[in-house]
Amino acid sequence: MKILMVCLGNICRSPLAEGVMRQLVAEAGLDWQVASAGTGNWHVSQPADKRSIAVARDFGYDISKQRAQQFNQEMFESFDHILVMDRNNLRDVLRISDHPEYRRKVMLFLPDELEVTDPYFDDQLFEPVFMQIEERCRQLIEEIKAKSEL
Ligand code: 4NP
Secondary structure, eight states: OEEEEEESSSSSHHHHHHHHHHHHHHHTTOOOEEEEEESSOTTTTOOOOHHHHHHHHHTTOOOTTOOOOBOOTHHHHHOSEEEESSHHHHHHHHHHOOOHHHHTTEEESSSTTOOOOOOTTOGGGHHHHHHHHHHHHHHHHHHHHHHHTO
16 A cells, blocks of 8 residues: 655645654554655755654654655556645646546545645644644544455
8 A cells, every 4th residue: 555645845744644654554564655745846855844843753753854755647656545635735636637547546634625724834733733634644544444455
């Protein structure tokens, strides 16, 4: 199983989702690959935002070695699930391709049409965003496991 987390900059939300998911997957003994990417190119090859690195560390996850990359068309082939943080990410990803075979791999990270708020301009948002991401990663492991066992 290969899972890609996507946000706009690939420095705040999706690096958290990548690092948390990778560690939870390892703890569950699953052989899944997890990566992340941004729809924008401003931060390519940079580490995650200091505030994301800090909140992850506070809760026991090390995301300091991850580096930002930009989402590209080949990622539709390489990944089984492409999980996007908000509707703008969804639009931007599907702008690259809306082929049905790719379209079915793409969904919002949160259920019920909810979005993960971009915390970039508000320091106070990093902890609640982290909590939301960690909780959802636990659920996603169960949901994806259940689907792949069908
Ligand atoms: P992210 O947050 O999409 O969660 O990584 C952002 C980080 C940087 C920018 C936008 C969003 N930016 O415009 O530089």
